[in-house]
Amino acid sequence: MEPVAVVGWYAETWKGEVRSCRLEEVVFHAARGALGEAGMSRDDIDGIVLACHDELDGRFISSMLTSAPSGALLKDEVRVTDSSLHAVVVGSMRVQSGFFKTVLAVSWSVSSGTPLHEVQLTTLDPFVERPVGAIDRVATALHANAYVWRFGVSVDELDARAKAKWAEAGVDPSLADLETFVSTPLRRGHFAPLVDGVAAVVLVSSSVLECRGFRRPPIWIKGLAWGIDSYALDRRALGEWTVLRKVTGDALARARLRLGDLEFVEVDDASVIHEALSVEAIGVAPAGKGLSCVGRPSGVPRVQLGTNGFRGYPLFCSGLWRLVQVLDQMADGSLPGTGLVHGTYGRAGQGHVALVLSREANVRDDS
Amino acid sequence: MSREAQDESLVIEETWNLRYRYSSGPVTGYFLRSLAEGRIMGRRCPGCRVVWLPPRAYCERCFIPTVEWVPVGPEGVIEACTIVNFKIPNLPDPPYAIAICRLDGADTGLLNFLDVRIDDIETVMTRLRPGARVRVKFRQNRSARITDFCFELVE
Amino acid sequence: MTRKVRGAIIGVGETPYRTHLEKNYVELAQEAALAALDMAGLRPDDVDAVVFSMAPTGFVGITDAERWAVDAIGAVGKPFIRVHTGGATGGSATQVGWVHVASGMYDVVLVVGADKVSETPDTQFILNLIWDPFYERGFGLNTITMAALQAVRRMELYGTTEREMAEVVVRSWRKAMRNPRAHLKGNLTVDEVLSSPYVSWPLRRYDCCPRSSGAAAIVIASERVVSELKVPAAWINGCGAVSNGVFLGDRMGPRCLTEYGEWDELRLAAQHAYAQAGIKDPRFEVDVAEIYAPFSIHEIMGVEALGFCDAGEGGRLIAEGYFDFGGELVTNPSGGTLCSNPIGVTGLVRVCDAALQVMGRAGDYQVPGARVAVATAAGGSSQFQTCVVLGSEPV
Numbered sequence: 063m064e065p066v067a068v069v070g071w072y073a074e075t076w077k078g079e080v081r082s083c084r085l086e087e088v089v090f091h092a093a094r095g096a097l098g099e100a101g102m103s104r105d106d107i108d109g110i111v112l113a114c115h116d117e118l119d120g121r122f123i124s125s126m127l128t129s130a131p132s133g134a135l136l137k138d139e140v141r142v143t144d145s146s147l148h149a150v151v152v153g154s155m156r157v158q159s160g161f162f163k164t165v166l167a168v169s170w171s172v173s174s175g176t177p178l179h180e181v182q183l184t185t186l187d188p189f190v191e192r193p194v195g196a197i198d199r200v201a202t203a204l205h206a207n208a209y210v211w212r213f214g215v216s217v218d219e220l221d222a223r224a225k226a227k228w229a230e231a232g233v234d235p236s237l238a239d240l241e242t243f244v245s246t247p248l249r250r251g252h253f254a255p256l257v258d259g260v261a262a263v264v265l266v267s268s269s270v271l272e273c274r275g276f277r278r279p280p281i282w283i284k285g286l287a288w289g290i291d292s293y294a295l296d297r298r299a300l301g302e303w304t305v306l307r308k309v310t311g312d313a314l315a316r317a318r319l320r321l322g323d324l325e326f327v328e329v330d331d332a333s334v335i336h337e338a339l340s341v342e343a344i345g346v347a348p349a350g351k352g353l354s355c356v357g358r359p360s361g362v363p364r365v366q367l368g369t370n371g372f373r374g375y376p377l378f379c380s381g382l383w384r385l386v387q388v389l390d391q392m393a394d395g396s397l398p399g400t401g402l403v404h405g406t407y408g409r410a411g412q413g414h415v416a417l418v419l420s421r422e423a424n425v426r427d428d429s
Numbered sequence: 430m431s432r433e434a435q436d437e438s439l440v441i442e443e444t445w446n447l448r449y450r451y452s453s454g455p456v457t458g459y460f461l462r463s464l465a466e467g468r469i470m471g472r473r474c475p476g477c478r479v480v481w482l483p484p485r486a487y488c489e490r491c492f493i494p495t496v497e498w499v500p501v502g503p504e505g506v507i508e509a510c511t512i513v514n515f516k517i518p519n520l521p522d523p524p525y526a527i528a529i530c531r532l533d534g535a536d537t538g539l540l541n542f543l544d545v546r547i548d549d550i551e552t553v554m555t556r557l558r559p560g561a562r563v564r565v566k567f568r569q570n571r572s573a574r575i576t577d578f579c580f581e582l583v584e
Numbered sequence: 585m586t587r588k589v590r591g592a593i594i595g596v597g598e599t600p601y602r603t604h605l606e607k608n609y610v611e612l613a614q615e616a617a618l619a620a621l622d623m624a625g626l627r628p629d630d631v632d633a634v635v636f637s638m639a640p641t642g643f644v645g646i647t648d649a650e651r652w653a654v655d656a657i658g659a660v661g662k663p664f665i666r667v668h669t670g671g672a673t674g675g676s677a678t679q680v681g682w683v684h685v686a687s688g689m690y691d692v693v694l695v696v697g698a699d700k701v702s703e704t705p706d707t708q709f710i711l712n713l714i715w716d717p718f719y720e721r722g723f724g725l726n727t728i729t730m731a732a733l734q735a736v737r738r739m740e741l742y743g744t745t746e747r748e749m750a751e752v753v754v755r756s757w758r759k760a761m762r763n764p765r766a767h768l769k770g771n772l773t774v775d776e777v778l779s780s781p782y783v784s785w786p787l788r789r790y791d792c793c794p795r796s797s798g799a800a801a802i803v804i805a806s807e808r809v810v811s812e813l814k815v816p817a818a819w820i821n822g823c824g825a826v827s828n829g830v831f832l833g834d835r836m837g838p839r840c841l842t843e844y845g846e847w848d849e850l851r852l853a854a855q856h857a858y859a860q861a862g863i864k865d866p867r868f869e870v871d872v873a874e875i876y877a878p879f880s881i882h883e884i885m886g887v888e889a890l891g892f893c894d895a896g897e898g899g900r901l902i903a904e905g906y907f908d909f910g911g912e913l914v915t916n917p918s919g920g921t922l923c924s925n926p927i928g929v930t931g932l933v934r935v936c937d938a939a940l941q942v943m944g945r946a947g948d949y950q951v952p953g954a955r956v957a958v959a960t961a962a963g964g965s966s967q968f969q970t971c972v973v974l975g976s977e978p979v
Contacts (some may be wrong), residue, residue, distance in 0.1 A: 084454025084457055117670075126964040139825070161860075187652050347707070508844075515784070519709070529733065529832055539719075539832075559740040
């Protein structure tokens with residue numbers, strides 16, 4: 063695929079109970095923020111892609127209210143609803159098509175006022191799933207249950223990884239609740255704490271870069287891929303995320319890179335199990351070793367050293383938020399030049415998106 | 430569709446009662462509190478000078494923050510209106526009128542109930558037309574909600 | 585801008601539009617998907633990527649119902665994106681499906697959706713929930729009252745009459761009699777329409793679309809695949825889309841940028857699509873228009889916004905039968921949205937019916953010699969508009 067440049071970005075998260083804000087206003091700030099970073103105005107944008115979720119926002123056709131605040135007044139704007147990273151996917155395809163030169167992708171997650179479990183119950187089909195109620199955390203626990211049994215993983219390993227993430231997040235690990243079960247074998251402290259958040263990125267084609275400069279050097283999306291697994295849990299391989307394996311392969315192939323070319327990997331860590339299954343599926347940890355092959359300073363590639371959802375995980379827009387954290391760190395050099403960013407969505411890893419990023423646009427000669 | 434297919438099919442009944450808490454943000458919050466005080470406040474863009482009602486914290490056209498509160502009304506003009514003639518849950522029994530009115534001093538229209546006696550829909554609609562003058566009528570008991578006021582015709 | 589890869593619709597699948605008690609949501613989606621693949625001569629394994637068209641899942645009562653549908657439509661393990669722009673969803677999904685091909689990344693894309701709007705009696709209540717909780721929800725604003733407010737503006741601007749609106753209904757129902765899938769159809773008279781009760785003045789019961797359930801699907805293929813398969817194709821020659829702000833009151837008054845009583849958003853989207861398709865004068869170059877018009881007033885607004893006649897002329901021309909079968913430009917030969925409205929998919933149904941015309945496969949509602957067709961979709965507070973131009977030849 064043709065590389066797509068990211069020239070501006072913005073993200074913020076906050077605790078809903080601490081700051082009350084109108085959704086449209088935070089969306090405006092994110093859109094303005096990303097445009098400002100790029101040194102662009104609303105007039106420079108050809109298209110906007112929004113990613114948001116009606117029931118989490120508490121309003122059907124949520125983009126009705128957020129279209130104008132995201133800068134889309136009388137512009138081409140489309141909205142996707144499964145994953146915040148889908149906004150980057152659709153935005154990138156638009157740029158690659160040649161019909162759009164600049165696209166702004168925006169996503170948010172203001173779910174602190176939302177009855178989350180009730181909403182998640184409504185995602186279950188009413189005939190065979192809803193009465194049993196295996197919503198996301200419960201489904202994650204089913205994966206975890208299969209995983210620990212298949213690979214002989216002990217509870218201590220789950221706890222150790224959780225404690226490391228809480229410590230890195232600046233929370234005293236002894237205060238993390240590793241006693242109360244959410245759904246066995248997972249306890250409260252194994253899950254990232256939820257916060258509200260918003261994120262936005264500006265995508266441009268390489269032809270735009272030939273005509274004008276931006277405030278800072280672009281970061282390139284060299285490859286991206288996405289995919290979805292079966293809805294029913296029994297039809298997925300429990301304890302592993304096979305769709306992510308394929309998605310990773312496709313993203314690397316599009317970037318004309320190999321797994322060994324990756325210098326860093328940042329994955330979705332909604333829970334320690336999400337993190338473990340992701341790094342194993344991507345191939346940077348052997349099966350069953352995902353909990354211990356993360357966060358090691360001397361690891362090659364560096365896995366999960368740049369972002370940490372346990373500092374606060376903005377549910378729906380966590381993928382785009384993670385991307386922005388990575389872009390920031392690639393821009394200031396704290397993350398190396400080529401890596402993979404991942405996000406998952408849906409019930410316990412039903413869907414996945416992976417992006418291969420690089421500071422260089424050029425393709426390697428030996429591919 | 431075969432009878433057999435329909436006979437085999439089951440129906441499961443369910444009612445959702447999802448409760449949400451919506452945050453207003455300071456701009457909408459100020460607007461609603463002003464209603465409780467008997468004032469309608471628009472918000473002006475420093476760039477294009479449009480007075481937005483309902484107020485916006487940012488101008489959608491210039492894409493910059495708005496900064497200035499502007500009192501508007503108490504009179505204005507109907508831009509569009511209709512008499513609703515069917516029952517919607519949580520809303521009044523029909524028939525009732527709603528209208529988008531542009532209050533004096535504001536550049537955009539605001540939606541609210543229009544208090545008018547409705548004996549015969551078609552007759553009333555000859556009086557409720559775009560361009561007709563209206564005034565704001567505040568309710569006795571106000572609670573910082575958009576329904577603290579309604580419109581009525583200036584006869 | 586250089587066009588990289590051209591794409592065409594090579595398969596169309598539609599279920600009948602009615603209440604559908606005999607199938608569940610995913611079964612409906614599957615029916616349309618398989619029908620579209622069948623027409624294209626392809627199997628589910630041939631599909632590279634899927635775009636799912638679905639507006640609020642509140643109607644169906646299953647949040648994110650598209651994720652439940654993954655298995656039934658053969659999408660397991662594949663790239664899968666759901667698009668949701670309210671009523672415009674099907675048009676937006678088509679454009680997102682097209683960009684998968686236009687980007688050069690995929691060769692065969694399935695765009696599919698389903699809606700079971702009849703699963704709940706609370707449709708209008710749900711449609712009340714799309715409005716801002718602080719400023720608009722409390723007023724009974726929903727799609728019917730929203731359209732009524734447009735009609736009121738039109739009457740003031742152009743003297744549009746209730747009789748002109750009734751003519752739209754009568755002609756749509758008559759056209760729908762040729763469409764075996766249409767929900768509502770028959771020989772209505774203008775007097776019958778004008779004596780039905782007001783729902784929200786000036787809209788009467790017959791001026792409003794039904795609550796339909798059903799599914800639709802298209803298969804979009806790259807030009808390489810089209811030339812390999814040698815099947816009839818509806819080339820996607822132009823795509824335009826425009827979004828407006830949500831507040832209706834912003835589109836009224838001397839300082840408005842767009843007028844609520846017109847479909848300026850559609851006018852802009854269509855101009856964009858026409859430019860890509862090389863269409864200079866739509867009233868002579870377009871043969872068929874499937875206009876997303878859930879209320880009678882909308883077809884009047886649509887023919888004007890699409891440039892088929894001058895401003896204010898739409899009502900009169902429709903009433904004179906100018907856009908009926910036998911004319912130079914036929915609107916909604918399928919009966920349109922007024923006769924079938926499976927909300928989350930309706931925009932896609934418009935594309936399906938427009939594609940069938942250009943492919944010569946519209947059966948009893950075929951417009952003879954149709955070579956250029958337009959399909960539109962509208963959503964939100966009439967604020968999202970999409971326009972797709974299809975042709976029997978690529979541009």
